[in-house]
Amino acid sequence: MQDSSYSAVFGALTQQHRLDSIANNLANVNTTGFKSEKLAFRDTFRRYAHDMLDPNTTLNEKVPWPQPNLLAQPRISEAVIDMSQGPMKSTGNPLDLAIAGDGFFRVQTPEGEFLTRQGVYHLSAEGFVVDAHGNQLLGAGGPLQVPEGGAVLVDADGGFSVNGELIDTIELVRVEDPRALEKVGNSLLRIRPDADAQAIPAEDSTVEQGFLEAANVNVVSEMVNMIEAMRAFEAYQKMISGSFEQDKKAIAEVGAPR
Secondary structure, three states: OOHHHHHHHHHHHHHHHHHHHHHHHHHOOOOOOOOOEEEEEEEEEEEOHHHHHOOOOOOOOOOOOOOOOEEEEEEEEEEEEOOOOOOEEEOOOOOEEEEEOOOEEEEEEOOEEEEEOOOEOEEOOOOEEEOOOOOEEEEOOEEOEOOOOOOEEEOOOOEEEEOOEEEEEOOOEEEOOHHHEEEEEOOEEEEOOOOOOOEEEOOOOEEEEOEEEOOOOOHHHHHHHHHHHHHHHHHHHHHHHHHHHHHHHHHHHHOOOO
């Protein structure tokens, strides 16, 4: 197989990952609090080992190392969560909550505590404030619970009042390095276990009661990116096919009886 085939295969694979990411962004365009994902790419260059181990000094002894041959191979360098603010939509529901700023809600799940930006909550049969998956919204004192028939009021600082009495505070948190976050499904995020980062108070963020944050997905931009990725994928496919035909022709000509 020719070296160009390897470069084309790696290029096609990176475009496939890019298409998967774009498709996931578009699929969640109506998901409350969803943060889109961006992929960064780079070209890595592999030097031919023989150029470094056995340099050609016969032509010019003053140049100990000849120009090495380089082979470009595209790679994904990193996947980054776009933490830009999504647009706010008014609902008027007192248990619909949105965040203005870079903070997160904390929710308690059977697998532990996670972070989220989705703000669609309701009351469970026991009166706890939970999301669509039954995860409990956490305040400074633990899961928030509302007595039957209680009127909920949440102020910008997260103060959680029931029937005019402050019972707890929704503490918003953020992560200093957003690259330490990873998605775990159901609009939940966590700090990667191998990351050296911690959740800290999001002092510049506020809670907006009666609002929901829409996904920060730009549909037009994602569609343009999808077309671009598909065309690049097709170009790599043609490169792979062309290299295969060249190899096939070379094998047939060398192996032909003379």
